Amino acid sequence: MAAKKASGSGSKAAKTTRAIAIDAPPLDAWSDLIGHDRLIAGLSAAIQQGRLGGSLLFVGPSGVGKTSAAVLLTQTLLCERSSPEQMAPCNTCPACVQVRAGTHPDFIQVSKPDDKTLIPLELLIGPVDARLQEGFCHDVHLRPMQAKRKVAILHDADFLNEEGANCLLKTLEEPPANALIILIGSSEQRQLPTIRSRCQVLRFQAPTGEHGRQLLRKQLQWSATEDDELQVDSVSDEALDAAIELSAGDMHVAIRLVRGGGDKIREALWNQLDAPVPDPVAIARLINGHLDSISKDVPKRRAALRDVFSIAVQHYRRQLRNDAKSGEYDPATHRRLDRTLRTFREIDRSANLGTLVDCYAADLTLATTGDRGAIG
Template identity: 70%
Template sequence: MATPRIESHAFPRSWKDLIGHERIRSTLSSAIAKRRLGGSLLFVGPPGVGKTAAALLLAQTVLCRRQSAAEMNPCGQCPDCAQVRAATHPDLIQVSKPQDKSLIPLELLIGPVEARLQEGFCHDVHLRPMQGERKVAILHDADFLNEEGANCLLKTLEEPPANAVIILIGTSEQRQLPTIRSRCQTMRFTSPTGVEGRELLRQHIQRLTEAGQSPPSLADAELDEAIELAAGDLQVATRLASGQSNEIRGKLLTQLSASVPDPMIIARCINSHLDEISKKEAPLRRAGLRDLCSIAVQYYRGELREAARQGRYNGADARRLDRTLRVFREIDRSANLNALVDCYAADLSLAITGDRGSIG
């Protein structure tokens, strides 16, 4: 089973350290106090905002046997807490999309063909807890469930075991099938702004900084700009604030502001930036393309807002914004990057959405 290995420093030690989500903590605390925590939860919000941290803190809270869950203060030192942080607790089930797959494989949910319903996420949720009284099952990357995979989960989500908490983690409600949404209690995580947003972004940058090096010293205005450019995606904001896209930004904006962007120059700019990041590692190249598209999205949104203030509507910019948003979906679907960049550059020049039926 694909179990995400999350370093112990990648999520807070306590609920007090979870930045910007006091409402979420309060809701979960109330449910635990009233003995109503259970069933199926759907955590949605931008990448890097703290959904996974909250899910693991909840697992630690439920599975810690030194502190009552109602106190919302897991000790962090007992074997249960240590196993949760190391992703080795027998009563914590975690499944995520393998890096080499575009969707969560069916066998991770209901077992391989030769052992259907005898292995996998749905089977393991129904097993009795091995160490404590409850189980916690976390399905990361819920955005990457296809219809068949989602259908396999429906009965488990609708009638979860009384001693289990099931948590699905995705980026938005819209990316989940209606049948999944209707069976889950949705908890929406928003990107913190202001002081909390800057603090969380600084933490992300600190983790990204190589060992032995000091993180870059960034002014509050630079951090705020990175968060705005990334539209709340803290992973993208971290890379932008770290200066990984600064040089290319000016060249890209010059083309985006042209009445007819040159597709060859746009493609050359993007490809050169991706090559600087990595010539072979597809995940890094996809992340780099996300950064550039985030810059384009914010640029076109700004242009459309300004036009609206003047009582105008710029159809070309609206279509280019829509085309840029399509790129994110195509990245998630593991589209060929070379073809994607060429098509995107051409469509920006022509000011068309790139709607090719079921593609994009």
């Protein structure tokens, strides 16, 4: 009876943990993972030597290939025609096709729902009336149904609260011998120390130069729609480099900057930020006007606001670099940069956009970090 109950729980949980569309460019081979040759070599050596850890943490800017690499690694381990040591999944066997579709019975996924600010606890350990009988941690410990092992990916690891992270600790510390757990986040600093200490960390750097342009072009082509008027091949290298620099390597931001013509808002915003004492009214009006020109849809406005703040971050970083070259240091510039960086956390917490813009503009004028404890 116990076995049947566990099997039934796993089946029910599967509807929650595996019904996730993979929002990343599919890779046919490891050579398609642009700019991460050393990381690929490390993974290959670990697999061939049988030393691939049971818990991995992929960190790096958005859009640089973390999710694509995690899915390709899943294919590599579950492919029915090629052994993992070959690092060459066939892409055509039932297992590879199911992994790409996110429907393989031994491929578990959990991500933050769009309408939540954090990953709900029930996705990790099941609802209150079925604690530890459903969810990510439960499914990982079930026997593989089709392959020799399971692979479990926890997307959006940045959005684990302390209680959720604590639920994962034992599973990460002692993962089943026939399972691989991959956590995906933007940086090590956004993960609790207890999580980092239990995972092997793989750092995905944002490609630069030709690799960066190649990756951005690929991302632009992959994200294109039927109504897209942008001719990717006609975008200049200079425009791609500028978008990558402004986005600090976040390819999703770079895509929006290229598609949205970031030059106009960048020039206008930098002109405002260059003032010794920025005008809060002018800055708020400029930002709000830009958001209105993008969309009335709140998620799109939040994305556009991230782009605006990315432009501001690059402005203040340039100022600090230029000051350092001349042997100077302006603490007001440092505080304004710190305040700008805090805005990303506020966006993640679904702060009211109008209030956020007004507070940000006022704090820039005062050159304050805007640190309001748990809120700021």
